Amino acid sequence: MELKDFDNKVVLVTGAGSGIGREAARAFAGRGAIVVAADLNEGGLAETTRLIAGPGGRALAVTTDVSDESQVRNLMARLKKDFGRLDVAFNNAGITGQAHRIEDYPTDDFDRVIAVNLRSVFLGMKHQIPLLRRAGRGAIVNTASVAALTGPGGMSAYAASKHGVHGLTRVAAIENAAHGLRINALAPGWTETPMVAAASAQNPGFAQLATSAIPAKRGAQPSEIAAAAVWLASEASSYVMGQMLVV
Numbered sequence: 207m208e209l210k211d212f213d214n215k216v217v218l219v220t221g222a223g224s225g226i227g228r229e230a231a232r233a234f235a236g237r238g239a240i241v242v243a244a245d246l247n248e249g250g251l252a253e254t255t256r257l258i259a260g261p262g263g264r265a266l267a268v269t270t271d272v273s274d275e276s277q278v279r280n281l282m283a284r285l286k287k288d289f290g291r292l293d294v295a296f297n298n299a300g301i302t303g304q305a306h307r308i309e310d311y312p313t314d315d316f317d318r319v320i321a322v323n324l325r326s327v328f329l330g331m332k333h334q335i336p337l338l339r340r341a342g343r344g345a346i347v348n349t350a351s352v353a354a355l356t357g358p359g360g361m362s363a364y365a366a367s368k369h370g371v372h373g374l375t376r377v378a379a380i381e382n383a384a385h386g387l388r389i390n391a392l393a394p395g396w397t398e399t400p401m402v403a404a405a406s407a408q409n410p411g412f413a414q415l416a417t418s419a420i421p422a423k424r425g426a427q428p429s430e431i432a433a434a435a436v437w438l439a440s441e442a443s444s445y446v447m448g449q450m451l452v453v
């Protein structure tokens with residue numbers, strides 16, 4: 207039997223124009239949700255909404271830069287006006303930034319990675335929590351990374367941003383557990399998305415080494431990571447709070 211446990215729930219997915227976010231948006235919609243798909247990439251969003259509408263799903267695309275507070279505020283105002291509620295937020299948009307040793311790392315790039323990966327999660331939760339609380343029950347899932355637990359050489363900005371997402375998630379979970387909100391992080395390992403394809407093309411030797419070091423000897427498909435995000439947002443994980451699920 208088809209599971210429709212998100213029927214009529216309003217689910218916000220950021221970074222929904224590609225990769226893990228797109229697959230999560232499709233999975234939520236397939237389970238009955240009204241998906242609000244946010245991304246900088248308009249073309250990517252159009253493709254995501256097309257993929258959702260094909261089998262009869264519901265999605266609204268809102269072009270948004272998640273690192274910009276006024277755009278995040280406008281997104282939440284739109285959501286409030288159109289639906290009057292929010293049940294789930296999947297704060298997933300992210301970038302890897304360049305790969306350099308710390309002494310060579312361009313400061314502008316460091317700031318941009320922190321803004322897109324970490325500041326966005328702070329801004330997202332800041333503006334989502336009041337609306338989520340109105341429903342009396344809800345969930346937030348923030349995309350971290352295995353780089354929230356490790357220190358991959360060359361990736362100082364990325365690792366710092368994802369360690370930060372882990373910390374923010376734990377604070378938010380503690381602050382909101384008594385208000386019916388469950389807040390968790392998702393830490394994907396190597397996942398075959400356009401982000402990774404671009405990085406692999408730049409450094410095929412590293413890509414080969416990295417995938418051969420994975421016990422399963424393959425990266426994840428974006429849909430496999432999306433399935434874990436959906437589980438963390440679903441009633442099936444109703445007593446899971448403040449965790450970072452490594453997938």
Ligand code: NAD
Nearest residue numbers: 221223224225226245246271272299300351396397399401
């Ligand atoms: P992706 O590049 O396929 O998708 C990321 C999406 O985020 C893109 O559509 C992009 O346009 C959007 N985005 C970037 N900056 C934005 C901004 N400022 N505002 C709004 N949208 C913006 O990448 P993905 O692999 O699906 O990554 C999704 C998340 O998963 C990221 O947070 C990433 O750090 C994390 N992650 C990915 C992997 C992996 O191996 N692919 C591993 C660990 C963590």
